[in-house]
Amino acid sequence: MSLPTYTGLLGKSWHYSMRTVGVVVLLYLVLPVLVIIPLSFNAEPYFSFTSGMLQLDPAAFSTRWYQELFNDPMWTLSFRNSLLIAFSSTVIATVLGTVAALGLSRANLPFKGLLMGTLISPMIVPVIISSAGMYFFYSKLGIAQSHLGIIIAHAVLGTPFVIITVTAALTGFDHSLTRAASSLGASAPYTFMRVSFPIIRPGIISGALFAMVTSFDEAVIVQFLGGVEQRTVPRQMWSGMREQISPTILAAATLLILGSIIMLVAIEVLRRRSLRMRGVRE
Known part of the structure; x- marks a missing residue:
């Protein structure tokens, strides 16, 4: 939404400050959750990013854990x-x-x-x-x-x-x-x-x-x-x-x-x- 043409410096500062705060709060809430997604494609059995993942090496990524998820009878029952x-x-x-x-x-x-x-x-x-x-x-x-x-x-x-x-x-x-x-x-x-x-x-x-x-x-x-x-x-x-x-x-x-x-x-x-x-x- 664009600001009205008559908006002063204080109004513009308040508008963009609130937007910045909103983005920061959103990142604070969402990033700890979204970090799980790339970790789920880790080729190694670790809960952390490997050096290969940080370097975006295709060999460091795998869908093996999704395959195990759908092949495990306890997970399918769940x-x-x-x-x-x-x-x-x-x-x-x-x-x-x-x-x-x-x-x-x-x-x-x-x-x-x-x-x-x-x-x-x-x-x-x-x-x-x-x-x-x-x-x-x-x-x-x-x-x-x-x-x-x-x-x-x-x-x-x-x-x-x-x-x-x-x-x-x-x-x-x-x-x-x-x-x-x-x-x-x-x-x-x-x-x-x-x-x-x-x-x-x-x-x-x-x-x-x-x-x-x-x-x-x-x-x-x-x-x-x-x-x-x-x-x-x-x-x-x-x-x-x-x-x-x-x-x-x-x-x-x-x-x-x-x-x-x-x-x-x-x-x-x-x-x-x-x-x-x-x-x-x-």
Whole structure:
């Protein structure tokens, strides 16, 4: 965005200073993560750059760790479990979070602040505390050490993200549209699908993506509730760091980084689309 022609020296200095600070903060946050990507192509079994890599010698780079990743039955089981658990928990979190956000959007709802705080509390409470409580509670129900227990636990963690994004999408929503549909004889499900859903759909999808990323990257709850057959990618990476350090972990981390980047880009696209639908210009 170009500066107005009347911007003075102080305004220009402030503008470019803020941009510089933003770039520095971005590099500070991103560089420690991005350094994993070239390390995952190291031909040697090291977690550091070799002299050949620094000299850009093609012989110093290899895809051997990606080949080992996809040929290892434990890693393939971990990816399969992570996808199953993330997808299932995302569906549950999306449904529950959307319904909760629709209820919280009503002006006449009593104790709205208290309900909102309670529903988003899984984002605030440390995961280790939630994991311990879930372990004892789910053990009583007999669903600990099972896929079902982990799916429900991850749905609990993902629901607040859906609530927040859908609530944001409902900001400024004209409820007279739903009342008009009801006055014309439309049922509540029909009104939601044809009136409310098209407007809040970007918020729902964004919340679902956040919930999926949270589930796919979560490691603490799996340590408490998962058994051998419920091993996920984060738990496999944790076990690999403790038992046998191998650059295969870097290959898995690279795939997770690329997946997260794709998710974030999709979320940003949906956010901009939601703003355009509401007539907001950035």
